[in-house]
Amino acid sequence: xxxxxxxxxxxxxxxxxxxxxAILDEAAGFRKVLERKVKTLPTLRGTTVVNLFFESSTRxxxxxxxxxxxxxxxxxxxxxxxxSVQKGETLLDTLKNxxxxxxxxxxxxxxxxxxxxxxxxHTDAVxxxxxxxxxxxxxxxxxxxxxxENSLGNLSGxxxxxxxxxxxxxxxxxxxxxxxALGAKVRFCGPPTLMxxxxxxxxxxxxxxxxxxxxGADAVIALRLQKERMDDSLLPSIREYRNFYxxxxxxxxxxxxxxxxxxxxxxxxxxxxxxxIADGENSVILExxxxxxxxxxxxxxxxxxxxxxE
Ligand code: CP
Numbered sequence: 001x002x003x004x005x006x007x008x009x010x011x012x013x014x015x016x017x018x019x020x021x022a023i024l025d026e027a028a029g030f031r032k033v034l035e036r037k038v039k040t041l042p043t044l045r046g047t048t049v050v051n052l053f054f055e056s057s058t059r060x061x062x063x064x065x066x067x068x069x070x071x072x073x074x075x076x077x078x079x080x081x082x083x084s085v086q087k088g089e090t091l092l093d094t095l096k097n098x099x100x101x102x103x104x105x106x107x108x109x110x111x112x113x114x115x116x117x118x119x120x121x122h123t124d125a126v127x128x129x130x131x132x133x134x135x136x137x138x139x140x141x142x143x144x145x146x147x148x149e150n151s152l153g154n155l156s157g158x159x160x161x162x163x164x165x166x167x168x169x170x171x172x173x174x175x176x177x178x179x180x181a182l183g184a185k186v187r188f189c190g191p192p193t194l195m196x197x198x199x200x201x202x203x204x205x206x207x208x209x210x211x212x213x214x215x216g217a218d219a220v221i222a223l224r225l226q227k228e229r230m231d232d233s234l235l236p237s238i239r240e241y242r243n244f245y246x247x248x249x250x251x252x253x254x255x256x257x258x259x260x261x262x263x264x265x266x267x268x269x270x271x272x273x274x275x276x277i278a279d280g281e282n283s284v285i286l287e288x289x290x291x292x293x294x295x296x297x298x299x300x301x302x303x304x305x306x307x308x309x310e
Pocket of ligand 1 (some may be wrong): 056057058059060061131137140264265266
């Protein structure tokens, strides 16, 4: 019997409110453990986790590794540089070889949309998506949701505005599905060139004017401009972007007084978010990072618990 309806965490699209709630509830317990002097639990002793990061990462990679260590899992870290991928080995061959070493869970980040799903179809291990292309980043959205609920209570009827480079944002997509499943209203705001091609496919309201988008918002999530995925013609001037879409004191005049300021990181200060806002009294950006460890502990624990009976 699985602890969750899902066997892998590939994205939040289609994940039930019950599963999301179970992950958040379990994370609340782990969050308390992280405040203790002794932060390690024996929960995943004997479970082997491979962290397969084909794209750069600071927060997510360290957060998963810490979550695994806090649960006493055995950990193997894979980096593309120095691996056989550089010699032309296919992704599937890499996975099959790692799997032959008897691993239980694979945490994967890759620039290719759908890579975690592809891997889940070719392995018995549990697959956890740590970000695939511009598709989904489910654990980031879960930690965002956890952070909002921690400050503001139940999400039902709350408004969350996501501002910036939506087109390239896996964080925006996962948040749209996850927040919607729990009853929140989601607004996307950004330049038309940085909007997804079919935004109506997502459960969101679209805004071009950032003042209107944050009007009455309970939380604002600013997104990083993903220059590495961007054609220059999409954004001719960073200064102009900052003037129209940067989150500043002026932008927030119409938001709720206690509006939460969030960012998945890394921040381009003075572009998507002014420093006085990023470091201000309403910012929960570093809380997001702390909560990320607890949320990832919960995901690893619940998905591994589902596998234990197989
Ligand atoms: N939020 C996030 O995914 O950050 P990293 O790219 O540093 O992992």
